[in-house]
Amino acid sequence: MKGFKTSARRAAAPPPPLAAAAPEAGGAGEAREFDWTTADFKRVQTLIYQRAGISLHDGKHAMVYSRLSRRLRETGHTRFADYLDWLQSQDGAEWQEFINALTTNLTAFFRERHHFEHFATLLGKRPGGPWRVWCAAASTGEEPYSIVISALQSLNAGAPLQVLASDIDSRCIELAERGVYRTQGLKGLEREQLQRYFLRGKGANEGLVRVRPELRQPVSFLSVNLIRDDWPFREPFDVVFCRNVMIYFDAPTQRRVLERIHRVLKPGGTLYVGHAENFSESRDLFALRGKTVYERI
Numbered sequence: 001m002k003g004f005k006t007s008a009r010r011a012a013a014p015p016p017p018l019a020a021a022a023p024e025a026g027g028a029g030e031a032r033e034f035d036w037t038t039a040d041f042k043r044v045q046t047l048i049y050q051r052a053g054i055s056l057h058d059g060k061h062a063m064v065y066s067r068l069s070r071r072l073r074e075t076g077h078t079r080f081a082d083y084l085d086w087l088q089s090q091d092g093a094e095w096q097e098f099i100n101a102l103t104t105n106l107t108a109f110f111r112e113r114h115h116f117e118h119f120a121t122l123l124g125k126r127p128g129g130p131w132r133v134w135c136a137a138a139s140t141g142e143e144p145y146s147i148v149i150s151a152l153q154s155l156n157a158g159a160p161l162q163v164l165a166s167d168i169d170s171r172c173i174e175l176a177e178r179g180v181y182r183t184q185g186l187k188g189l190e191r192e193q194l195q196r197y198f199l200r201g202k203g204a205n206e207g208l209v210r211v212r213p214e215l216r217q218p219v220s221f222l223s224v225n226l227i228r229d230d231w232p233f234r235e236p237f238d239v240v241f242c243r244n245v246m247i248y249f250d251a252p253t254q255r256r257v258l259e260r261i262h263r264v265l266k267p268g269g270t271l272y273v274g275h276a277e278n279f280s281e282s283r284d285l286f287a288l289r290g291k292t293v294y295e296r297i
Contacts, residue, residue: 032065033069034065034069034072034077034078034079034080035078035079035080035081036065036080037080037081039081040080040081040084041058041061041064043084044056044064044068044080044084044102047084047087047088047098048098048099048102051095051098051099051225052099052102052103052168052225052227053226053227053248053249053253053257054102054103054248054249055248055249055250055253056102064102067101067102068080068083068098068101068102070101071083071094071097071098071101074097075094096170099168099169100169100170100171100172103168103169105139105140105167105169105172106139106244107139107140107142107143108142108185108187108188109142109145109146109185109186109187109188109189110146110188110189111142111143111146111188111243112243112274112275112292113188114290114291115241115243115272115292115293116146116147116150118272118290118293119147119150119154119239119270119272120150120153120154122239122270123150123151123154123155124154127154127155127156127159128155128156128159129155129156129159129160129161130159130160130161130162131151131155131159131160131161131162131238131239132162132164132235132236132237132238132239133147133151133161133162133163133164133237133238133239133240133241134163134164134165134166134233134237134239134240134241134242134264135147135163135164135165135166135241136166136224136226136240136241136242136245136261137166137167137241137242137243137244137245138165138166138167138172138173138176138221139167139169139172139176140172140175140176141165141172141175141176141177141178141179141181141211142181142185142188143165143241143243144163144165144176144219144221145179145197145211145215145219146188147163147241148161148163148215148218148219149193149197149215151163151218152197152214152215161218162218162220163218163219163220164219164220164222164233164237165219165220165221165222166221166222166223166224167223167224168223168224168225168226170223173221173222173223176221177221178210179210179211179215179216180208180209180210180211181208181209181210182207182208182209183200183207183208183209184207186198186209194209196212197211197212197214197215198210198211198212198215199211199212226242226245226257226260227249227253227256227257229260231260231264233264236264236265236266236269237264237265237266237269238265238266238269238270239269239270239271239272240261240264240265240269240270240271240272241272242257242261242271242272242273243272243273243274243277243292244274244275244276244277245274246258246273246274246277247274247276247277251281254279255281255282258279258282258285258286259285262285262286262296265296266296267296267297268295268296269295269296270289270293270294270295270296271286271293271294271295271296272292272293272294273292273294274292275292277292279294284297285297
């Protein structure tokens with residue numbers, strides 16, 4: 001691939017998040033560029049909950065101001081009240097920008113490695129496939145590509161594999177589809193994985209790597225809003241990765257999402273969740289089978 005060659009080295013520096021949160025600004029007593037009131041914040045809380053199921057607690061004033069200020073600049077508004085009035089007056093592309101601004105996308109290759117060790121063991125029980133996997137919070141792609149690497153290393157050559165990778169943030173999906181990463185963000189990869197599955201950039205692309213076609217081929221990327229009941233899946237999954245997402249939902253929203261995941265998972269299918277997520281109140285849907293590993297009942 002033009003501008004990329006086989007990677008032969010592994011960076012030692014810790015990975016910076018590709019979609020890190022904006023620095024919090026606009027704290028108490030600090031001069032602000034835009035009018036910002038408690039009423040504005042309450043409106044934002046309501047709108048992001050309605051659109052994405054995200055529960056913003058009251059300590060997020062500064063974060064919301066900082067991130068949405070960019071949208072005011074882009075759209076030419078000088079007051080949050082005016083921006084929010086305009087946003088609610090239409091159903092266009094700005095809603096996606098609003099959601100993108102308020103979602104946090106921290107990720108890494110092989111994050112929470114014990115899940116991938118469990119996943120590899122699971123795949124080894126049926127090495128000939130087929131396997132159908134949903135990565136429900138793909139972010140910028142590190143997680144779905146980690147899933148594919150695990151599968152390629154665990155399954156027989158040519159075993160059927162489908163990985164659907166989704167996210168609510170449209171910009172993240174675009175980055176994930178590109179599959180281009182900074183070398184300093186590859187700490188979770190082993191040297192052999194880096195050499196086998198990535199192309200190293202040359203010239204203007206020095207310091208970057210691109211996923212090889214065999215890593216990209218099994219993955220389909222799409223936008224899915226977890227709180228909407230219009231998931232575009234026609235066949236059930238063997239495995240669902242839905243990690244570090246539902247910590248942003250309140251208990252009723254978590255329950256609704258878990259019920260929908262239950263519907264799209266095969267009986268006995270596996271659900272991986274984040275290290276801070278516990279669904280003991282949904283024992284009628286999932287049984288705990290390991291450290292943040294659940295089986296669909």
